[in-house]
Amino acid sequence: MPVVQKLINIALAEFLGTATMLFLVCTGCTLGIQGAVSSLHLSLCAGLSVMAAIQMFGYISGAHINPVVSLAALMVDEISYLETPVYIVSQILGCLTGCGLQKMVTPLQHESQNPERGICVNAPHETLTDWEACGVEIILTTIMVFAVLATWDKRNGNNMDSVALRIGFLVGVLNLAAGPFTGASMNPVRSFGPAVWNNDFRSHWIYWIGPTLGSLIATITYKYSFMRVQLGVTDYK
Template identity: 35%
Template structure:
Protein backbone atom coordinates (compact mmCIF):
# COMPACT_ATOMS: atom_id res chain seq x y z
CA UNK A 1 0.00 0.00 0.00
CA UNK A 2 1.51 3.37 -0.98
CA UNK A 3 0.70 5.12 2.28
CA UNK A 4 2.04 2.32 4.48
CA UNK A 5 5.54 3.07 5.73
CA UNK A 6 7.77 0.00 6.24
CA UNK A 7 11.39 0.37 7.38
CA UNK A 8 12.89 -3.10 6.95
CA UNK A 9 10.43 -5.01 9.17
CA UNK A 10 9.36 -2.03 11.29
CA UNK A 11 5.79 -1.05 10.39
CA UNK A 12 4.47 2.43 11.18
CA UNK A 13 0.96 1.69 9.91
CA UNK A 14 -1.90 3.94 8.83
CA UNK A 15 -5.28 5.02 10.10
CA UNK A 16 -7.23 2.83 7.67
CA UNK A 17 -5.49 -0.36 8.77
CA UNK A 18 -4.94 0.38 12.45
CA UNK A 19 -8.00 2.31 13.61
CA UNK A 20 -10.88 0.33 12.12
CA UNK A 21 -13.64 -1.19 14.34
CA UNK A 22 -11.78 -4.51 14.62
CA UNK A 23 -8.73 -2.70 15.98
CA UNK A 24 -10.80 -1.05 18.70
CA UNK A 25 -12.31 -4.44 19.59
CA UNK A 26 -8.77 -5.76 19.95
CA UNK A 27 -7.86 -2.79 22.15
CA UNK A 28 -10.96 -3.43 24.28
CA UNK A 29 -9.83 -7.04 24.67
CA UNK A 30 -6.43 -5.78 25.84
CA UNK A 31 -8.14 -3.46 28.33
CA UNK A 32 -10.27 -6.26 29.81
CA UNK A 33 -7.52 -8.88 29.89
CA UNK A 34 -5.04 -6.48 31.52
CA UNK A 35 -7.70 -5.49 34.06
CA UNK A 36 -8.30 -9.16 34.92
CA UNK A 37 -4.58 -9.82 35.27
CA UNK A 38 -3.73 -6.76 37.37
CA UNK A 39 -6.80 -7.12 39.59
CA UNK A 40 -5.83 -10.70 40.44
CA UNK A 41 -2.11 -10.02 40.85
CA UNK A 42 -2.32 -6.73 42.69
CA UNK A 43 -5.26 -8.00 44.73
CA UNK A 44 -3.20 -10.97 45.93
CA UNK A 45 -0.45 -8.62 47.12
CA UNK A 46 -2.95 -6.40 48.94
CA UNK A 47 -4.60 -9.44 50.52
CA UNK A 48 -1.22 -10.63 51.79
CA UNK A 49 -0.51 -7.19 53.25
CA UNK A 50 -3.87 -7.18 55.01
CA UNK A 51 -3.47 -10.68 56.43
CA UNK A 52 0.05 -9.96 57.71
CA UNK A 53 -0.50 -6.32 58.74
CA UNK A 54 2.01 -5.17 56.11
CA UNK A 55 4.77 -7.47 57.34
CA UNK A 56 7.71 -8.17 55.00
CA UNK A 57 6.80 -10.86 52.53
CA UNK A 58 7.56 -14.42 53.61
CA UNK A 59 8.70 -17.26 51.34
CA UNK A 60 5.20 -18.74 51.39
CA UNK A 61 3.70 -15.33 50.66
CA UNK A 62 6.04 -14.83 47.71
CA UNK A 63 4.96 -18.18 46.27
CA UNK A 64 1.29 -17.28 46.70
CA UNK A 65 1.74 -13.89 45.01
CA UNK A 66 3.73 -15.48 42.16
CA UNK A 67 0.99 -18.06 41.60
CA UNK A 68 -1.73 -15.40 41.62
CA UNK A 69 0.13 -13.33 39.03
CA UNK A 70 0.88 -16.40 36.91
CA UNK A 71 -2.74 -17.60 36.99
CA UNK A 72 -4.02 -14.08 36.33
CA UNK A 73 -1.78 -13.66 33.29
CA UNK A 74 -2.69 -17.13 32.05
CA UNK A 75 -6.37 -16.17 32.08
CA UNK A 76 -5.72 -12.69 30.65
CA UNK A 77 -3.72 -14.06 27.71
CA UNK A 78 -6.08 -16.97 27.07
CA UNK A 79 -9.19 -14.79 26.98
CA UNK A 80 -7.79 -12.26 24.51
CA UNK A 81 -5.38 -14.34 22.42
CA UNK A 82 -7.76 -14.85 19.50
CA UNK A 83 -8.88 -11.20 19.51
CA UNK A 84 -5.76 -9.12 20.10
CA UNK A 85 -2.94 -11.61 20.53
CA UNK A 86 -3.19 -11.50 24.33
CA UNK A 87 -0.38 -9.07 25.09
CA UNK A 88 -1.51 -7.67 28.48
CA UNK A 89 1.86 -5.92 28.60
CA UNK A 90 3.36 -2.87 26.82
CA UNK A 91 6.73 -4.67 26.70
CA UNK A 92 5.18 -7.57 24.77
CA UNK A 93 3.55 -5.08 22.42
CA UNK A 94 6.89 -3.29 21.97
CA UNK A 95 8.69 -6.57 21.32
CA UNK A 96 6.11 -7.52 18.69
CA UNK A 97 6.53 -4.09 17.05
CA UNK A 98 10.34 -4.30 17.03
CA UNK A 99 10.10 -7.72 15.38
CA UNK A 100 7.81 -6.40 12.65
CA UNK A 101 4.75 -8.28 13.87
CA UNK A 102 2.72 -5.25 14.95
CA UNK A 103 2.43 -1.72 13.59
CA UNK A 104 3.41 1.31 15.65
CA UNK A 105 -0.10 2.78 15.52
CA UNK A 106 -1.70 -0.48 16.63
CA UNK A 107 0.91 -0.74 19.37
CA UNK A 108 0.04 2.74 20.68
CA UNK A 109 -3.63 1.73 20.74
CA UNK A 110 -2.75 -1.37 22.73
CA UNK A 111 -0.57 0.62 25.13
CA UNK A 112 -3.43 3.00 25.93
CA UNK A 113 -5.78 0.08 26.55
CA UNK A 114 -3.28 -1.76 28.76
CA UNK A 115 -2.49 1.29 30.90
CA UNK A 116 -6.19 2.04 31.30
CA UNK A 117 -6.90 -1.58 32.23
CA UNK A 118 -4.24 -1.55 34.93
CA UNK A 119 -5.41 1.81 36.27
CA UNK A 120 -9.06 0.76 36.46
CA UNK A 121 -8.09 -2.49 38.18
CA UNK A 122 -6.16 -0.59 40.87
CA UNK A 123 -8.93 1.96 41.37
CA UNK A 124 -11.46 -0.87 41.72
CA UNK A 125 -9.22 -2.51 44.31
CA UNK A 126 -8.96 0.73 46.28
CA UNK A 127 -12.74 1.08 46.19
CA UNK A 128 -13.53 -2.51 47.14
CA UNK A 129 -10.99 -2.49 50.00
CA UNK A 130 -12.27 0.82 51.43
CA UNK A 131 -9.20 2.80 50.41
CA UNK A 132 -6.50 0.29 51.25
CA UNK A 133 -3.11 1.23 49.81
CA UNK A 134 -2.30 -0.30 46.46
CA UNK A 135 1.11 -1.97 46.53
CA UNK A 136 3.59 0.13 44.56
CA UNK A 137 6.64 -1.56 43.04
CA UNK A 138 9.75 -0.61 45.00
CA UNK A 139 13.35 -1.64 45.49
CA UNK A 140 14.30 -3.69 48.54
CA UNK A 141 17.07 -2.44 50.87
CA UNK A 142 20.48 -3.05 49.33
CA UNK A 143 19.12 -3.11 45.77
CA UNK A 144 19.96 -0.07 43.65
CA UNK A 145 18.23 1.13 40.49
CA UNK A 146 20.80 -0.48 38.20
CA UNK A 147 20.36 -3.85 39.88
CA UNK A 148 16.62 -3.50 39.37
CA UNK A 149 17.10 -2.29 35.79
CA UNK A 150 19.04 -5.43 34.87
CA UNK A 151 16.55 -7.63 36.74
CA UNK A 152 13.71 -6.13 34.68
CA UNK A 153 15.63 -6.54 31.41
CA UNK A 154 16.37 -10.23 32.02
CA UNK A 155 12.91 -11.12 33.32
CA UNK A 156 11.11 -9.33 30.51
CA UNK A 157 13.43 -10.87 27.94
CA UNK A 158 12.39 -14.30 29.22
CA UNK A 159 8.72 -13.35 29.11
CA UNK A 160 8.73 -11.86 25.60
CA UNK A 161 10.97 -14.65 24.29
CA UNK A 162 8.35 -17.11 25.55
CA UNK A 163 5.60 -15.11 23.85
CA UNK A 164 7.51 -15.24 20.57
CA UNK A 165 8.21 -18.98 20.84
CA UNK A 166 4.66 -20.00 21.77
CA UNK A 167 2.43 -17.35 20.18
CA UNK A 168 4.16 -15.36 17.43
CA UNK A 169 6.49 -17.80 15.66
CA UNK A 170 4.66 -18.95 12.49
CA UNK A 171 6.33 -22.36 12.81
CA UNK A 172 4.91 -23.01 16.27
CA UNK A 173 2.00 -25.12 15.03
CA UNK A 174 -1.19 -25.50 17.03
CA UNK A 175 -0.02 -25.08 20.62
CA UNK A 176 -3.50 -24.20 21.88
CA UNK A 177 -3.67 -23.49 25.58
CA UNK A 178 0.07 -24.17 25.98
CA UNK A 179 0.98 -20.60 24.96
CA UNK A 180 -0.91 -18.73 27.71
CA UNK A 181 0.10 -21.41 30.22
CA UNK A 182 3.79 -21.05 29.37
CA UNK A 183 3.52 -17.24 29.50
CA UNK A 184 1.85 -17.35 32.91
CA UNK A 185 4.40 -19.84 34.23
CA UNK A 186 7.42 -17.80 33.16
CA UNK A 187 5.96 -14.73 34.87
CA UNK A 188 5.40 -16.70 38.08
CA UNK A 189 8.97 -17.99 37.93
CA UNK A 190 10.27 -14.45 37.38
CA UNK A 191 8.42 -13.20 40.45
CA UNK A 192 9.97 -15.99 42.51
CA UNK A 193 13.38 -14.92 41.20
CA UNK A 194 13.09 -11.15 41.52
CA UNK A 195 10.07 -10.39 43.66
CA UNK A 196 12.02 -10.14 46.90
CA UNK A 197 14.53 -7.75 45.32
CA UNK A 198 12.52 -5.21 43.32
CA UNK A 199 8.98 -6.51 42.88
CA UNK A 200 9.50 -8.16 39.48
CA UNK A 201 7.06 -6.24 37.30
CA UNK A 202 8.35 -7.24 33.83
CA UNK A 203 5.42 -5.15 32.64
CA UNK A 204 5.14 -1.33 32.59
CA UNK A 205 1.34 -1.45 32.86
CA UNK A 206 1.51 -3.52 36.05
CA UNK A 207 3.73 -0.83 37.62
CA UNK A 208 1.83 2.12 36.14
CA UNK A 209 -1.61 1.40 37.64
CA UNK A 210 -0.44 1.21 41.27
CA UNK A 211 1.86 4.23 40.82
CA UNK A 212 -1.01 6.33 39.47
CA UNK A 213 -3.53 5.12 42.04
CA UNK A 214 -1.09 5.88 44.88
CA UNK A 215 0.62 8.82 43.14
CA UNK A 216 4.01 7.37 43.96
CA UNK A 217 6.47 7.56 41.06
CA UNK A 218 9.70 6.89 42.96
CA UNK A 219 12.08 4.92 40.69
CA UNK A 220 9.13 4.31 38.37
CA UNK A 221 11.32 4.72 35.29
CA UNK A 222 13.03 1.41 36.09
CA UNK A 223 9.76 -0.44 35.49
CA UNK A 224 9.45 1.11 32.05
CA UNK A 225 13.04 1.21 30.83
CA UNK A 226 13.97 -2.33 31.91
CA UNK A 227 10.94 -4.10 30.41
CA UNK A 228 11.06 -2.15 27.16
CA UNK A 229 14.76 -2.90 26.69
CA UNK A 230 14.26 -6.57 27.56
CA UNK A 231 11.18 -6.91 25.37
CA UNK A 232 12.89 -5.16 22.47
CA UNK A 233 15.97 -7.39 22.70
CA UNK A 234 13.79 -10.51 22.79
CA UNK A 235 11.88 -9.35 19.71
CA UNK A 236 15.05 -8.66 17.76
CA UNK A 237 16.82 -11.87 18.83
CA UNK A 238 13.91 -14.20 18.12
CA UNK A 239 12.90 -12.52 14.87
CA UNK A 240 16.42 -12.39 13.43
CA UNK A 241 17.65 -15.79 14.55
CA UNK A 242 14.68 -18.14 14.82
CA UNK A 243 11.94 -16.87 12.51
CA UNK A 244 12.23 -17.40 8.78
CA UNK A 245 12.05 -14.12 6.90
CA UNK A 246 10.00 -15.56 4.07
CA UNK A 247 6.79 -14.32 5.70
CA UNK A 248 5.54 -10.76 5.63
CA UNK A 249 4.17 -8.79 8.60
CA UNK A 250 0.56 -9.76 9.14
CA UNK A 251 -2.17 -7.42 7.84
CA UNK A 252 -2.92 -4.67 10.32
CA UNK A 253 -0.05 -5.79 12.51
CA UNK A 254 -2.05 -8.62 14.13
CA UNK A 255 -0.77 -12.04 15.12
Protein backbone atom coordinates in the same frame (compact mmCIF):
# COMPACT_ATOMS: atom_id res chain seq x y z
CA MET B 1 -13.70 -7.35 9.44
CA PRO B 2 -13.66 -3.56 8.87
CA VAL B 3 -10.55 -1.81 10.18
CA VAL B 4 -12.45 0.38 12.64
CA GLN B 5 -14.31 -2.60 14.12
CA LYS B 6 -11.05 -4.51 14.46
CA LEU B 7 -9.41 -1.61 16.30
CA ILE B 8 -12.41 -1.31 18.63
CA ASN B 9 -12.22 -5.03 19.40
CA ILE B 10 -8.49 -4.78 20.11
CA ALA B 11 -8.97 -1.74 22.33
CA LEU B 12 -11.74 -3.34 24.37
CA ALA B 13 -9.93 -6.67 24.75
CA GLU B 14 -6.66 -5.06 25.84
CA PHE B 15 -8.46 -2.69 28.21
CA LEU B 16 -10.44 -5.47 29.88
CA GLY B 17 -7.51 -7.90 29.91
CA THR B 18 -5.15 -5.41 31.53
CA ALA B 19 -7.80 -4.30 34.02
CA THR B 20 -8.45 -7.93 34.96
CA MET B 21 -4.76 -8.63 35.46
CA LEU B 22 -4.17 -5.52 37.61
CA PHE B 23 -7.26 -6.10 39.74
CA LEU B 24 -6.29 -9.70 40.49
CA VAL B 25 -2.62 -8.94 41.14
CA CYS B 26 -3.31 -5.96 43.41
CA THR B 27 -6.09 -7.73 45.29
CA GLY B 28 -3.69 -10.61 45.87
CA CYS B 29 -1.18 -8.20 47.45
CA THR B 30 -3.61 -6.97 50.10
CA LEU B 31 -2.67 -7.81 53.67
CA GLY B 32 -5.28 -8.03 56.40
CA ILE B 33 -7.95 -9.56 54.21
CA GLN B 34 -5.49 -12.00 52.66
CA GLY B 35 -3.62 -12.58 55.94
CA ALA B 36 0.09 -13.26 55.63
CA VAL B 37 1.01 -13.13 51.95
CA SER B 38 3.89 -15.42 51.00
CA SER B 39 6.19 -15.14 48.02
CA LEU B 40 4.53 -18.26 46.58
CA HIS B 41 1.10 -16.66 46.97
CA LEU B 42 2.18 -13.49 45.18
CA SER B 43 3.92 -15.41 42.39
CA LEU B 44 0.97 -17.68 41.70
CA CYS B 45 -1.37 -14.69 41.75
CA ALA B 46 0.81 -12.84 39.22
CA GLY B 47 1.18 -15.82 36.90
CA LEU B 48 -2.40 -17.02 37.03
CA SER B 49 -3.80 -13.52 36.56
CA VAL B 50 -1.85 -13.34 33.29
CA MET B 51 -3.19 -16.78 32.41
CA ALA B 52 -6.75 -15.60 33.05
CA ALA B 53 -6.34 -12.55 30.81
CA ILE B 54 -4.87 -14.62 27.97
CA GLN B 55 -7.60 -17.23 28.28
CA MET B 56 -10.31 -14.56 28.19
CA PHE B 57 -8.99 -12.29 25.44
CA GLY B 58 -6.08 -13.99 23.69
CA TYR B 59 -8.15 -15.03 20.69
CA ILE B 60 -9.34 -11.44 20.18
CA SER B 61 -6.22 -9.29 20.54
CA GLY B 62 -3.50 -11.71 21.58
CA ALA B 63 -3.89 -10.41 25.15
CA HIS B 64 -0.59 -8.57 25.18
CA ILE B 65 -1.64 -6.66 28.37
CA ASN B 66 1.87 -5.19 28.31
CA PRO B 67 3.30 -2.36 26.17
CA VAL B 68 6.67 -4.08 25.74
CA VAL B 69 4.94 -7.19 24.37
CA SER B 70 3.12 -4.96 21.89
CA LEU B 71 6.48 -3.41 20.98
CA ALA B 72 7.86 -6.87 20.26
CA ALA B 73 4.76 -7.71 18.22
CA LEU B 74 5.27 -4.60 16.11
CA MET B 75 8.92 -5.47 15.47
CA VAL B 76 8.08 -8.95 14.18
CA ASP B 77 5.06 -7.79 12.17
CA GLU B 78 2.45 -9.41 14.41
CA ILE B 79 0.64 -6.05 14.62
CA SER B 80 0.69 -2.91 12.48
CA TYR B 81 1.83 0.63 13.21
CA LEU B 82 -1.82 1.66 13.23
CA GLU B 83 -2.71 -0.95 15.84
CA THR B 84 0.24 -0.32 18.16
CA PRO B 85 -0.99 2.90 19.84
CA VAL B 86 -4.42 1.31 20.27
CA TYR B 87 -2.81 -1.53 22.21
CA ILE B 88 -0.69 0.73 24.40
CA VAL B 89 -3.33 3.36 25.21
CA SER B 90 -5.85 0.62 26.04
CA GLN B 91 -3.33 -1.08 28.33
CA ILE B 92 -2.63 2.16 30.19
CA LEU B 93 -6.33 2.85 30.67
CA GLY B 94 -6.88 -0.75 31.73
CA CYS B 95 -4.13 -0.66 34.36
CA LEU B 96 -5.59 2.51 35.89
CA THR B 97 -9.07 0.98 35.93
CA GLY B 98 -8.04 -2.38 37.40
CA CYS B 99 -5.98 -0.81 40.16
CA GLY B 100 -8.71 1.75 40.81
CA LEU B 101 -11.31 -1.00 41.24
CA GLN B 102 -9.06 -2.71 43.78
CA LYS B 103 -8.68 0.55 45.71
CA MET B 104 -12.44 1.11 45.59
CA VAL B 105 -13.33 -2.21 47.24
CA THR B 106 -10.44 -2.32 49.75
CA PRO B 107 -10.80 -0.70 53.20
CA LEU B 108 -8.12 1.87 53.96
CA GLN B 109 -6.69 0.04 56.98
CA HIS B 110 -5.37 -2.83 54.88
CA GLU B 111 -1.74 -2.70 53.84
CA SER B 112 0.62 -4.05 51.24
CA GLN B 113 3.70 -6.23 51.61
CA ASN B 114 5.65 -2.97 51.79
CA PRO B 115 3.56 -0.57 53.92
CA GLU B 116 5.80 2.38 53.10
CA ARG B 117 4.96 2.15 49.41
CA GLY B 118 1.24 1.37 49.27
CA ILE B 119 -0.70 -1.62 47.97
CA CYS B 120 0.77 -3.23 44.85
CA VAL B 121 3.49 -0.60 44.27
CA ASN B 122 6.62 -2.23 42.86
CA ALA B 123 9.88 -1.17 44.45
CA PRO B 124 13.46 -2.48 44.44
CA HIS B 125 14.64 -4.29 47.54
CA GLU B 126 16.28 -1.86 49.93
CA THR B 127 19.69 -3.49 49.42
CA LEU B 128 19.63 -3.04 45.64
CA THR B 129 20.69 0.04 43.75
CA ASP B 130 18.32 1.33 41.09
CA TRP B 131 20.70 0.16 38.39
CA GLU B 132 20.88 -3.36 39.83
CA ALA B 133 17.09 -3.43 39.96
CA CYS B 134 16.93 -2.23 36.36
CA GLY B 135 19.27 -5.06 35.38
CA VAL B 136 16.94 -7.57 37.02
CA GLU B 137 13.96 -6.20 35.09
CA ILE B 138 15.93 -6.32 31.83
CA ILE B 139 16.84 -9.99 32.33
CA LEU B 140 13.36 -11.06 33.43
CA THR B 141 11.68 -9.28 30.53
CA THR B 142 14.16 -10.72 28.04
CA ILE B 143 13.21 -14.24 29.18
CA MET B 144 9.49 -13.49 29.10
CA VAL B 145 9.53 -11.88 25.66
CA PHE B 146 11.60 -14.76 24.24
CA ALA B 147 8.82 -17.10 25.35
CA VAL B 148 6.12 -14.89 23.84
CA LEU B 149 8.01 -14.67 20.55
CA ALA B 150 8.20 -18.47 20.48
CA THR B 151 4.41 -18.64 20.66
CA TRP B 152 4.18 -16.42 17.56
CA ASP B 153 6.74 -18.45 15.59
CA LYS B 154 4.88 -20.43 12.95
CA ARG B 155 7.42 -23.25 13.24
CA ASN B 156 6.14 -23.76 16.77
CA GLY B 157 2.52 -24.01 15.68
CA ASN B 158 2.09 -27.65 16.73
CA ASN B 159 3.09 -26.87 20.32
CA MET B 160 0.62 -24.09 21.07
CA ASP B 161 -1.94 -25.96 23.14
CA SER B 162 -2.48 -24.43 26.61
CA VAL B 163 -0.58 -21.24 25.74
CA ALA B 164 -2.40 -19.31 28.46
CA LEU B 165 -1.29 -21.78 31.11
CA ARG B 166 2.28 -21.95 29.81
CA ILE B 167 2.78 -18.18 29.78
CA GLY B 168 1.04 -17.89 33.14
CA PHE B 169 3.38 -20.38 34.77
CA LEU B 170 6.39 -18.70 33.14
CA VAL B 171 5.36 -15.38 34.69
CA GLY B 172 4.85 -17.22 37.96
CA VAL B 173 8.32 -18.75 38.03
CA LEU B 174 9.92 -15.41 37.11
CA ASN B 175 8.07 -13.88 40.06
CA LEU B 176 9.19 -16.71 42.33
CA ALA B 177 12.80 -16.14 41.29
CA ALA B 178 12.98 -12.36 41.38
CA GLY B 179 9.85 -10.98 43.00
CA PRO B 180 11.80 -10.16 46.19
CA PHE B 181 14.34 -8.22 44.10
CA THR B 182 12.07 -5.81 42.24
CA GLY B 183 8.52 -7.16 42.32
CA ALA B 184 9.23 -8.82 38.96
CA SER B 185 7.12 -6.34 37.03
CA MET B 186 8.30 -6.98 33.44
CA ASN B 187 5.41 -4.73 32.46
CA PRO B 188 5.37 -0.92 32.66
CA VAL B 189 1.61 -0.73 33.16
CA ARG B 190 1.75 -3.32 35.97
CA SER B 191 3.81 -0.75 37.87
CA PHE B 192 2.20 2.41 36.50
CA GLY B 193 -1.35 1.88 37.79
CA PRO B 194 -0.35 1.33 41.44
CA ALA B 195 2.17 4.21 41.27
CA VAL B 196 -0.57 6.58 40.08
CA TRP B 197 -3.17 5.49 42.63
CA ASN B 198 -0.68 5.60 45.51
CA ASN B 199 1.12 8.72 44.22
CA ASP B 200 4.46 6.96 44.61
CA PHE B 201 6.88 7.27 41.71
CA ARG B 202 10.12 6.60 43.58
CA SER B 203 12.45 4.59 41.34
CA HIS B 204 9.54 4.24 38.91
CA TRP B 205 11.76 4.78 35.86
CA ILE B 206 13.16 1.25 36.42
CA TYR B 207 9.81 -0.27 35.47
CA TRP B 208 9.68 1.48 32.09
CA ILE B 209 13.33 1.42 31.05
CA GLY B 210 14.14 -2.13 32.22
CA PRO B 211 11.23 -3.94 30.51
CA THR B 212 11.60 -1.87 27.34
CA LEU B 213 15.30 -2.71 27.02
CA GLY B 214 14.61 -6.36 27.81
CA SER B 215 11.96 -6.50 25.10
CA LEU B 216 14.28 -4.92 22.55
CA ILE B 217 17.11 -7.32 23.42
CA ALA B 218 14.85 -10.37 23.15
CA THR B 219 13.11 -9.27 19.96
CA ILE B 220 16.22 -8.20 18.07
CA THR B 221 18.04 -11.40 19.09
CA TYR B 222 15.11 -13.65 18.21
CA LYS B 223 14.29 -11.91 14.95
CA TYR B 224 17.80 -11.85 13.56
CA SER B 225 19.11 -15.10 15.04
CA PHE B 226 16.15 -17.48 14.93
CA MET B 227 14.04 -15.96 12.18
CA ARG B 228 15.45 -15.69 8.67
CA VAL B 229 14.69 -12.27 7.30
CA GLN B 230 14.77 -11.72 3.56
CA LEU B 231 13.85 -8.40 2.01
CA GLY B 232 12.20 -7.37 5.24
CA VAL B 233 9.85 -10.38 5.25
CA THR B 234 10.13 -13.05 7.95
CA ASP B 235 10.68 -16.43 6.32
CA TYR B 236 9.78 -19.45 8.46
CA LYS B 237 10.37 -22.05 5.77
